[in-house]
């Protein structure tokens with residue numbers, strides 16, 4: 655039996671898959687293609703500017719901004735997993751994706767989304783410490799613990815993604831190999847398999863925990879933040895720390911809003927509403943983070959301004 659599975663696996667690896675697209679209709683695909691042509695460069699430039707501004711301004715050399723730079727880095731990678739492939743396929747008039755590319759896309763989509771959620775949780779924890787323990791902040795959030803929190807986010811996210819990819823790679827695919835999406839997502843692939851997928855589906859539900867653990871951390875952090883800000887007569891420093899929570903809360907709501915939209919999306923539905931949620935999740939949210947942070951944050955605006963004036967004068 656194992657040999658049979660191997661042979662089927664090999665067969666699908668030579669055939670690959672067909673990506674049907676965001677809605678599956680040519681005219682709409684053209685519209686999304688043009689949209690992505692604008693969104694993707696904006697995502698790259700916006701997030702790169704955030705990273706450059708933070709690293710070049712000594713006043714932003716603190717944990718909160720380093721975490722933000724990490725978030726921008728993850729967002730650049732996240733949108734690079736799906737959008738360039740969609741753009742090149744559209745230009746080449748092709749819908750094909752190889753089995754290896756498909757699994758790679760799936761791996762990075764899950765791992766980077768998970769890393770994103772852990773970094774959002776780390777940022778919430780950072781704000782909670784800044785507000786509840788302002789005097790001991792540098793002890794709790796030392797350069798060493800910053801490094802550990804960031805590396806921990808990457809390691810946990812990747813380690814919890816690997817089993818899903820290995821399980822999917824061992825499935826056999828026969829018959830129709832059309833993925834009802836513009837990238838390889840795990841639920842579409844499971845649906846195409848002719849193996850027994852009960853265990854895979856169970857693991858997928860378990861994997862939802864990867865996204866809910868950081869969410870629980872974020873909720874606990876904000877309960878702590880609000881209980882302090884609402885009950886203790888606030889000092890100036892505490893208010894300043896609280897003012898930076900607004901951008902973070904906006905990004906968190908956008909992220910979990912679209913994740914939930916994706917999760918509750920019917921598998922084969924091709925309605926325009928589902929298409930919009932998919933595009934929001936894969937391309938728009940990663941583009942918006944830099945805008946949310948740079949528009950609402952005075953220090954960030956100043957750093958970006960300095961970055962531009964330095965470039966112009968040099």
Ligand SMILES: *[C@@H]1O[C@H](CO)[C@@H](O)[C@H](O)[C@H]1NC(C)=O
Pocket residue numbers: 705717720721723724727800801804
């Ligand atoms: C991510 O965070 C770490 C630790 O704070 C920092 O050293 C590193 O420069 C950050 N990465 C980016 C891309 O800014």
